[in-house]
Amino acid sequence: MATSPQTYRRARFGSVLRRLREQRKLTQSAVAAQVGVGVDKINRVESGRVKLEVPLLRTLLDTYGVQDQVRRDAMEDMVVNLAKPDWWASYSLHLALQDYLGLEKDALAAWAWEPLLVHGRMQTKRYAEALLSAGESVIPGGRERVENMVAVRMHRQEVVTSSLTVVLNSAALDTEVGGPDVMREQIAHLLTRSEVDLRILLAGRPHVGLDGAFTKLRFPDGGELACVESLVTTSYYDDADSLTLYERAAGQLTELALDRSASRAYLEERARVL
Structure with missing residues (x-):
């Protein structure tokens, strides 16, 4: 067999x-x-x-x-x-990332909490390059890995079309990845992504999301999945108790975040003061 x-x-x-x-x-x-x-x-x-x-x-x-x-x-x-084989087959990627990209492709919708970084599907090329370069001396692969991963992120944005909701911690915009020019460009790009339901959560209040980033995927076969990424791999949770917990966490973070209109106004102001 x-x-x-x-x-x-x-x-x-x-x-x-x-x-x-x-x-x-x-x-x-x-x-x-x-x-x-x-x-x-x-x-x-x-x-x-x-x-x-x-x-x-x-x-x-x-x-x-x-x-x-x-x-x-x-x-x-x-x-x-x-x-x-799919679009990522032409890149040199470890199996865990290939697995996640496949799950993302299968998904009907994604909901993500990002406490520290702009979501990968919304990063500009210069932001992604500066971000990945920061780990060049730590993560194996050197410059070749950085260039490969930047290409993957840009390609991913072209081909992944599932519905996306992102709750972004305002603290993620405080870290000047690549410097002010790169951040201005990144925020301007966020303002163009009208197809994404982007909510800004203002820093300063304790909440369940302080434990770290996570993503929820919903599939057309009726399945759901919670994903937690680390430097080594991505952990998946699909049991009823875990899904209920992550759903409640997503609900709290969405409730605490600014609505779409207020989030846009916040981003416009941040772009002006950079």
């Missing part, structure tokens, strides 16, 4: 199928018998260790009673995308 690299992206999709099976109170053995495959195949599909073909997906969705055609079509598209 041909297996594929077990990434979180593939395993997440498998877990969606597992939950659909469990909602019907079916065992893996019962499903295998109904669809005419070995139980090991069902196990490997649900754990993300084997490629899933569209015909088998359709049969599984029939077995699980999924009739929503929009959802079915979205899941078929995701299976096709899982099986083919």
